[in-house]
Amino acid sequence: MIPFTYVKAKDTHDALQRVRDHNAVFVAGGTTLIDLMKLDVMTPSSLVDINRLPLDTIEHLPDGSVRIGAMVRNSDLAHDQTVATRFPVLSQALLSGGSPQLRNVATTGGNLMQRTRCYYFRDTAYACNKRQPGSGCAAIDGYNRIHAVLGGSDHCIATHPSDMAVALVALDAVVHIQGRDGERTVPAGEFHLLPGQTPHLETVVQPGELITYVTVPKSPFAAHSAYVKLRDRASYEFALASAAAALELEGHRIRAVRVVLGGVASKPWRSPEAEHVLNGATADEQTLQAAAAAAMKGATPHRHNAFKIELAKRAIVRALKNAIQSTEEKQS
Amino acid sequence: MSHEERNRRNFPPMNANTGAATMPDVDAQGASHIQASDMVMQSVSLRVNGTVRQLEVDTRATLLDSLREQLSLFGTKKGCDHGQCGACTIHVNGRRVNACLTLAVMHDGDEITTIEGLASHDALHPVQEAFVEHDAFQCGYCTPGQIMSAAALLKEPCGPEDDDIRECMSGNICRCGAYPNIVAAVKSLRNRA
Numbered sequence: 001m002i003p004f005t006y007v008k009a010k011d012t013h014d015a016l017q018r019v020r021d022h023n024a025v026f027v028a029g030g031t032t033l034i035d036l037m038k039l040d041v042m043t044p045s046s047l048v049d050i051n052r053l054p055l056d057t058i059e060h061l062p063d064g065s066v067r068i069g070a071m072v073r074n075s076d077l078a079h080d081q082t083v084a085t086r087f088p089v090l091s092q093a094l095l096s097g098g099s100p101q102l103r104n105v106a107t108t109g110g111n112l113m114q115r116t117r118c119y120y121f122r123d124t125a126y127a128c129n130k131r132q133p134g135s136g137c138a139a140i141d142g143y144n145r146i147h148a149v150l151g152g153s154d155h156c157i158a159t160h161p162s163d164m165a166v167a168l169v170a171l172d173a174v175v176h177i178q179g180r181d182g183e184r185t186v187p188a189g190e191f192h193l194l195p196g197q198t199p200h201l202e203t204v205v206q207p208g209e210l211i212t213y214v215t216v217p218k219s220p221f222a223a224h225s226a227y228v229k230l231r232d233r234a235s236y237e238f239a240l241a242s243a244a245a246a247l248e249l250e251g252h253r254i255r256a257v258r259v260v261l262g263g264v265a266s267k268p269w270r271s272p273e274a275e276h277v278l279n280g281a282t283a284d285e286q287t288l289q290a291a292a293a294a295a296m297k298g299a300t301p302h303r304h305n306a307f308k309i310e311l312a313k314r315a316i317v318r319a320l321k322n323a324i325q326s327t328e329e330k331q332s
Numbered sequence: 333m334s335h336e337e338r339n340r341r342n343f344p345p346m347n348a349n350t351g352a353a354t355m356p357d358v359d360a361q362g363a364s365h366i367q368a369s370d371m372v373m374q375s376v377s378l379r380v381n382g383t384v385r386q387l388e389v390d391t392r393a394t395l396l397d398s399l400r401e402q403l404s405l406f407g408t409k410k411g412c413d414h415g416q417c418g419a420c421t422i423h424v425n426g427r428r429v430n431a432c433l434t435l436a437v438m439h440d441g442d443e444i445t446t447i448e449g450l451a452s453h454d455a456l457h458p459v460q461e462a463f464v465e466h467d468a469f470q471c472g473y474c475t476p477g478q479i480m481s482a483a484a485l486l487k488e489p490c491g492p493e494d495d496d497i498r499e500c501m502s503g504n505i506c507r508c509g510a511y512p513n514i515v516a517a518v519k520s521l522r523n524r525a
Contacts, residue, residue, distance in 0.1 A: 003372050003392060005372050027435075030438070038413065099503025101430045101481070102433075102503065105429050236502040
């Protein structure tokens with residue numbers, strides 16, 4: 001780890017002023033940053049600690065939306081009773097991520113900013129366009145079992161590792177970003193960038209900007225939602241394929257639906273193709289299977305990860321079934 | 333120090349706290365250019381197992397390394413050093429965390445509890461007693477982390493089934509595979525509560 005200066009920010013304004021230095025970064029929970037600093041993958045010259053910022057509350061607003069501070073810890077958000085009841089997909093996704101120890105420190109903002117688990121990104125001995133632009137991609141012709149089958153490019157096939165972000169996209173969440181010139185908002189689905197020719201650019205956050213809140217709006221499908229994560233072991237592991245599903249049913253007919261995938265794409269991957277099959281259709285086995293097939297129609301497998309296509313389809317079907325079941329339980 | 337007096341506990345540590353002068357770091361390009369003078373030291377006050385400890389730490393020092401190498405609290409173990417095994421689990425302000433993935437300098441004023449601070453005087457903590465009673469370890473390396481995790485679990489939301497215990501303890505890896513007895517130990521405490 002290279003030496004760095006460290007300062008604790010008093011408030012948001014202070015944090016934004018202090019991160020002006022070249023190569024300065026914010027540290028919140030630090031579970032990604034400190035890990036990658038030990039590997040010399042991230043080499044900031046200055047850390048601005050934002051753990052004392054007053055952004056650690058979950059506010060349930062009168063309009064039915066919830067405003068989540070960027071510093072709210074993953075465990076606190078997952079176990080918030082109202083979140084667990086009204087936005088089950090978010091609670092389930094959070095509880096499937098990391099371990100209790102990690103969730104106790106990992107934050108809402110930091111989870112959105114977490115970096116890929118691609119082995120070649122995490123090892124400075126290998127070429128990686130994300131870590132060192134222009135150096136190449138060791139994964140494309142390397143061992144790519146955990147890599148993306150959707151959204152990748154000739155420059156990068158890394159997956160985005162977050163579970164929480166997949167749920168937030170399914171819930172039409174909005175990310176609030178504060179800069180020195182004011183606040184802007186970005187839909188969760190547009191927060192992460194596709195790699196294209198610039199895989200080192202991962203989110204819309206610009207240098208010197210800070211995530212302050214995430215808001216999740218009230219919606220007719222939020223309460224009937226589920227997250228299914230499939231991985232190499234039962235817990236404490238990143239997804240090989242995951243799916244968030246949220247839907248509104250009228251009898252057996254689907255009125256509104258969201259299908260978002262994790263672990264298989266360069267970013268949390270909403271599937272308009274699957275949603276198109278489901279919208280207005282009867283929620284039966286055949287329809288769910290057709291939706292899953294539609295979601296993965298454009299997938300491009302690599303040498304070691306073709307299995308992810310079938311795995312993702314099964315995650316989608318199971319997430320939809322779980323969401324439907326939760327609807328039926330609430331109606332009965 | 334004579335040769336005989338050296339053991340794994342008093343051997344000069346080579347880590348971020350003291351090793352910078354002899355172990356230059358490398359940057360992302362592989363260049364080795366860090367001078368000892370670049371090291372940034374900062375003071376931090378930690379309340380460790382009830383006692384306030386004032387430390388001068390390298391900003392790079394993890395809480396784990398500071399506890400072990402500066403405060404000689406060797407009960408907290410370094411397993412993977414990357415948040416993947418749970419051997420370094422401690423409590424910070426009452427919540428279990430991985431001491432390897434947080435910097436000492438980030439914890440000014442925080443209340444830290446390590447395995448050494450869990451028991452009260454000469455009486456074992458109930459979790460320690462349960463681990464002994466149920467033989468919930470083999471080699472013992474992961475045990476301090478397992479016990480700190482289990483002690484925190486008892487105060488957290490965790491479902492009623494054995495599978496819920498397994499899930500809530502999943503952040504602690506045991507390479508000996510003492511899991512069945514660890515689950516039994518935790519279960520015995522939940523039944524008592």
